[in-house]
Structures are given as structure tokens and as C-alpha cells.
């Protein structure tokens with residue numbers, strides 16, 4: 001049984017759809033990557049799951065954690081889940097920490113909420129967590145304010161806060177996007193280490209397929225509020241079946257070269273209020289046929305744990321020669 | 326820290342010196358006090374005698390420096406009207422003014438801040454719209470209009486409260502409300518926008534994502550941050566405790582510092598006007614100083630890190 005399953009999760013802001021039916025399961029202990037261009041709905045997916053979107057967001061569908069439905073769940077339930085069972089860290093560590101509270105206080109707040117730890121016990125646990133995430137001179141840093149730390153250190157603090165509640169799942173939303181390259185690698189390494197040692201489940205959100213490839217076993221590719229392809233990492237690199245995924249792979253630099261952002265597919269993402277009637281990728285797709293505009297393609301299984309949402313999958317996925325004449 | 330306070334004090338002294346100079350220039354340029362006090366048809370010899378008595382026949386810069394020198398020695402001069410010490414005339418009016426402005430400040434804070442917080446937390450709700458409409462009205466309606474309106478309704482029409490004077494505490498109600506409502510509106514607007522700004526920050530989402538209940542997110546995370554800009558406005562209001570009631574005191578014939586100022590200006594009673602302006606400048610400068618120190622308390626980013634202090 002999966003730890004978390006999202007079924008038909010949809011979100012609209014002021015009538016404009018941001019998510020259009022997300023189906024995704026995360027099993028205990030695995031690391032899943034969620035990739036796609038900026039604005040495709042990666043963050044909204046997990047903010048919606050945790051009930052962190054503003055009230056104006058219209059949410060439908062289902063998010064089940066260990067048998068507990070989270071969509072529409074009462075605040076008391078959600079407050080236990082947030083940080084206690086599913087923790088989330090964000091893109092911009094500097095502004096994600098409260099500027100007027102000391103680091104230590106921001107960690108012990110989570111310890112009090114989820115582990116009933118207060119006073120000296122909480123403080124020494126906070127110090128242990130800072131040690132764990134690799135902050136030097138942890139006991140002194142407890143009394144520092146976020147502006148006294150670097151971006152990479154602040155992200156480590158965010159991770160320490162996330163670990164404080166001993167969550168089963170950590171959702172890391174572009175945790176390295178705001179950091180410079182060497183720090184990026186260190187943070188990803190830290191996440192991998194922590195997962196190995198604590199058996200924590202990880203969802204790693206990134207616009208960079210390269211980042212996800214290094215840290216995850218499985219990846220889901222999103223486009224315009226939907227998942228268009230889902231496969232184990234190795235399979236995705238060897239047999240990507242969706243034209244969008246193929247475009248992403250084509251945009252990746254060679255294995256030993258420097259990383260670039262994915263942007264090499266011509267055209268742009270459709271605006272939420274002007275979604276094409278059928279496949280959202282159709283305006284940019286080289287394989288488009290008339291049927292592509294007739295309805296939104298659903299995810300269909302292609303192989304073990306490989307699903308893709310494309311009508312032309314037979315033509316796209318197979319090498320030309322193997323198509324029967 | 327010492328250096329910070331020293332530089333602040335130096336700036337404060339400079340500000341006060343500038344106010345004193347400015348007041349001196351404007352008052353001397355705007356009419357001959359001797360002529361005004363003695364009356365238009367006083368005999369020229371009498372006017373000349375008055376000038377000599379008050380040193381008004383000296384060159385203007387001599388007057389300025391002797392005035393400045395006197396201030397440095399704590400001598401603020403005497404009223405040209407009745408010869409009493411200006412400082413005594415002014416200070417005996419202060420309690421009456423504070424009797425209006427202090428309760429009004431309490432109204433501003435107790436009404437304006439909760440209203441602003443509530444409006445921000447229920448953005449775009451009916452309550453938010455009502456608060457904002459009242460706030461904009463309170464912002465744009467001048468205090469003498471509001472004062473007269475209250476007089477019309479509660480004194481003239483309903484006859485519940487007196488329209489002016491200072492005989493009992495009931496006389497203070499309308500002027501206090503006039504002052505308080507306007508300021509509460511200003512404060513509500515500022516508090517609301519400060520709160521909205523803070524509630525949109527990523528660290529608020531972090532707190533919620535940690536499992537902090539919404540109430541505690543508001544009180545523990547949003548309010549301490551929203552307090553930083555709000556304190557500026559409150560500090561400004563504290564700075565107007567002495568001089569902020571000029572209009573309202575006139576509307577309600579309340580014998581405070583404001584009314585004294587109006588009368589003294591009309592009479593070109595130089596020492597009294599300058600004494601009041603000096604007092605106002607000192608209050609404002611002190612309020613600013615307090616705001617600066619509070620900033621340091623509220624916002625660790627403005628505190629010099631130990632060891633890093635310049």
C-alpha cells in the first residue's frame with residue numbers, strides 16, 4: 001500500500017485551472033522526482049495536499065495518507081500531518097525562515113508541536129539536528145538569526161526543522177534552485193544521506209531533470225497541471241515515451257558537461273485560462289494528429305511502472321524501423 | 326551602541342536647532358510684533374518704547390543669537406502680552422492637552438490595530454470592506470469637519486454632550502473621539518497593509534507547513550513582523566501628543582497648548598510661539614528616538630551583531 005496517493009487532484013485559482021487531475025502514488029521509503037517547467041503545478045500539488053493554499057484555491061480530488069483523507073480534513077488533523085508526517089522545505093531558504101526568531105526557536109517550535117519536547121531537552125535535540133544537517137558550531141548557531149547565516153546554511157536549518165517532527169515523507173520543493181552550484185550539490189548529498197540513514201520517503205521537486213536523476217529512483221513529469229509521464233529513472237532515460245519528456249531529455253547537456261535549465265523545446269506553456277481542448281502539449285508537439293485535440297489523453301501503462309499520457313505513444317516511443325509497414 | 330545613541334542625539338539636537346531657527350525667521354518676517362501688540366493706532370513713541378524694552382530694535386542677527394544663547398541657558402523668554410515666563414504659560418496648558426491626546430492615542434491603538442489585523446485576516450470579506458471604507462473616510466475627512474459633525478449630532482441634535490469648554494470630563498468626550506477616530510483609521514490602514522505584506526511572506530507558509538495552528542501562526546509569526554512598520558506610525562502619533570490637537574482644541578474651545586499656540590501666533594507673542602514649537606520639536610525628536618530603539622528590539626536585522634559592531 002502506498003504511503004500517499006493523490007487521485008484526480010485538481011486546483012483552480014479564480015477559475016483558471018492550475019492542476020487538472022493529478023494521479024500519483026508514493027510508496028514508503030522511495031524517492032520520487034517531480035519535474036516540469038516553472039508554473040506547471042509542482043508546488044501547488046503538494047501545497048494542496050497539505051492544505052497550504054490560500055482560501056481562494058478551489059481544490060477537488062483526493063489525497064490519502066495511510067488511509068486518512070487529507071482534502072477537506074479538519075485543521076486539527078492537518079496540523080498533526082504537517083511537519084509530523086509530511087514535512088516540506090522550500091525554494092528560497094532565506095525568506096522561508098522567520099527573520100525575527102532565532103534558529104533554535106524555529107526548530108524547538110516543531111519539537112514542541114510534534115514530540116512534546118520543551119526546555120533543555122528540546123534545545124539539545126535542536127542542537128543534535130543542526131549537527132545532523134552539517135551546521136558547524138551548532139550550539140552557538142541555535143542563538144543566531146537567519147540573516148546571520150548563508151543561503152546554504154539556512155536551507156540546512158530548514159531541513160533540520162523538517163526533520164524535527166520525524167516525518168515519514170519529506171517534500172523538497174526546488175531545495176537547491178536558489179543556491180549556487182557547489183552548495184546545490186552539498187544539499188542534494190545531505191538529502192541522500194539523510195534518506196539512507198533514516199529510511200525517509202522523499203519527493204524531490206525540480207525543474208531540472210538532472211537534479212532528479214541523481215537523487216531519485218522514479219520520476220513523474222508534469223506539464224500544464226497534469227502528469228504526462230511516469231517511469232523509473234533509468235527507464236525514462238532509455239525509453240522516454242512522451243514527446244515533452246523527450247524534449248526535456250534532448251535539452252539536457254551531455255553527462256559530463258555543465259547543467260543547464262531545460263528550455264530547448266520551441267513554443268511556450270499554454271496559459272491556465274486558455275488550455276487547449278485536448279492534449280495541452282499539442283501546440284508544441286511534432287507528432288500531433290487531429291485526435292490529439294479531441295480529448296485530454298489519460299495516463300496509460302506502457303510497461304511495468306511506466307505510464308504515459310500520449311495518444312501517439314506507439315509512433316513516438318518506438319524507433320521508426322520497428323513500425324510495421 | 327553608544328556611538329549609535331550619540332549620533333542620534335547629535336541629529337536630534339540639530340533638528341531642534343533647525344526648528345528654533347526656522348520659527349524665529351518666519352515669526353520675525355511675518356509682521357511687527359510691537360505694532361500688533363500695541364494696536365494699530367498706538368502712539369509711535371509707545372511702540373518704540375516697546376521695541377526697546379523687548380530688544381526688537383537690535384539688528385535681526387543680534388536678536389537671533391541672543392535668543393539662541395538664552396535658550397541654551399534654559400531661558401525661553403517671557404510673554405510680550407502679560408510678561409509671564411513663556412515656559413510657565415505653556416506648561417500649565419500641557420495637562421489639558423494631554424487629557425485629550427492620551428485617551429485619543431489609546432483609542433487609536435485599541436481600535437485601529439485590532440481593526441487592521443481583523444481586516445487583513447479576513448481580506449475581501451464584508452468586515453474588511455467596512456473597515457476599509459471607514460478607514461478611508463477617517464483618513465480623508467479633516468478633523469474639524471468630523472468634530473463639527475459630532476457636535477451637530479451629539480450636542481445640537483441629541484443634546485447628549487456639551488459642544489465645547491472644559492468644565493467636566495463630559496466636555497472631553499467629543500474632542501477625544503474626534504481625535505481618536507481619525508488616528509484609528511490611519512492606524513487600521515497601516516496595520517492592515519503591514520499584516521497583508523507579512524502574511525504573504527514564505528516564512529508564514531513555513532510555519533503552517535511545520536504544523537503550527539493558524540492562530541499561533543498569526544500571533545507568533547505574523548504579528549511580531551507586522552509590528553515593525555506599525556511602530557513607526559505609533560511613534561509618529563506619540564510625537565504629536567502635544568501639538569496634534571490644535572484644530573480640535575479650537576473647534577471645541579479646549580484650553581490646551583494648541584489653543585494657546587493659535588492665540589499666541591495671532592498676537593505675535595514670539596516667546597510663547599517659539600516655546601511651543603520647541604516643545605513640539607522635542608516631543609517629536611524623542612518619539613523618533615524611541616522608535617529607532619524599538620526597531621532594534623523588534624528587528625534583529627537592524628541590531629548590530631556582537632563583534633561586528635562598527
Ligand SMILES: Nc1ncnc2c1ncn2[C@@H]1O[C@H](COP(=O)(O)OP(=O)(O)O)[C@@H](O)[C@H]1O
Nearest residue numbers: 013018037038039040041042043044045054272
Ligand atoms: N496563490 C496562487 N494564486 C494564484 N495562482 C497561483 C497561486 N499559486 C500558484 N498559482 C498558479 O498555479 C500554477 C502552478 O504554480 P506552481 O505549482 O507554483 O508551479 P511550479 O511548477 O513552478 O511549482 C501557476 O500558473 C501559478 O501561477
Ligand code: SF4
Nearest residue numbers: 279282285292310311
Ligand atoms: S497526445 Fe498528441 S499532441 Fe499530445 S503529446 Fe501525444 S502526440 Fe503530441
Ligand SMILES: [Mg+2]
Nearest residue numbers: 042043173174
Ligand atoms: Mg514551484
